[in-house]
Amino acid sequence: MTENPLRDQNGLTEPEFLQIYDASQYERPSVTVDMLIFTVTNKEQNNYRKLPEKALQLLLIKRGEHPYLGQWALPGGFVSMRESLDEAARRELHSETNIDNVYMEQLFAWGESNRDPRTRVISCSYMALADRTSMDVRAGDDAADAAWWEVAYSIIQEKRTMTEQGCDLERLVTMELRHGEEVLSATVRVTESMNGSVTQVRREIIEADGIAFDHAKMIEYAIERLRNKIEYTDIAFHLMPPLFTLSELQQVYEVILGKELLAAAFRRKIADVVAETNESTKDAGHRPSKLYRYKPRWERTW
Incomplete structure (x- = not known):
């Protein structure tokens, strides 16, 4: 036994309605x-x-x-x-x-x-x-x-x-x-x-x-x-390279927010979303700084 298809006030089923539908009756932006x-x-x-x-x-x-x-x-x-x-x-x-x-x-x-x-x-x-x-x-x-x-x-x-x-x-x-x-x-x-x-x-x-x-x-x-x-x-981590210093990350936050942040408070805030690596910066003229990476959400909940 097949079900009777639903019909609109004009007696049309949905396939019949779509077959004769005129999209030009409405302006299309x-x-x-x-x-x-x-x-x-x-x-x-x-x-x-x-x-x-x-x-x-x-x-x-x-x-x-x-x-x-x-x-x-x-x-x-x-x-x-x-x-x-x-x-x-x-x-x-x-x-x-x-x-x-x-x-x-x-x-x-x-x-x-x-x-x-x-x-x-x-x-x-x-x-x-x-x-x-x-x-x-x-x-x-x-x-x-x-x-x-x-x-x-x-x-x-x-x-x-x-x-x-x-x-x-x-x-x-x-x-x-x-x-x-x-x-x-x-x-x-x-x-x-x-x-x-x-x-x-x-x-x-x-x-x-x-x-x-x-x-x-x-x-x-x-x-x-x-x-x-x-x-x-x-x-913010979509703006960062794979490895970065915490100072570089803080600078990214500051330039987007348009204000300076306290280093200690910032590092507490992001502590759970970064992981320290065994690598350090090697820039001439600067003291070596620890490099960090982003810790994905799945890794934080492992």
């Missing part, structure tokens, strides 16, 4: 992925006896096509009809920058109706973290150039306003990106409207110099997420 690829590297310095300072860097590509021809943007591109968002992100990352096999996570969907002058485009942003020394970055076919930009991020103003429903917290965030003598900049207003247990967040670009599309908002959001996640996850 384009979908893109945009990649925020961060690394931490040593700054140039003249004093070889001093431990090199670290800098947070972001990979940008110079647009070789309209719109925003000649401006700098995040690597990314359109999602095809037969691939997932993750597949599109990995494909675009490799095709535009020659990078693959790095830590990557989905961050946020950006859907303002006027965010792209070409057409209605919804973008899903991804954050990738990598040790720069293991990468060979090259610009793809539709990019004029690809370069690492040193990122400076600061909150220049905070204002709290009481409302009938709760309060609004407004922050003005400035960002400056440097590559050689070239400087890009942006100011983003972030407003959190709190109504009881419900919070809505809005981001608005006040100014952007040289940064294409709404990518200044994506950069601000990614840095905020990175700062939050480094406090309670092992995400």
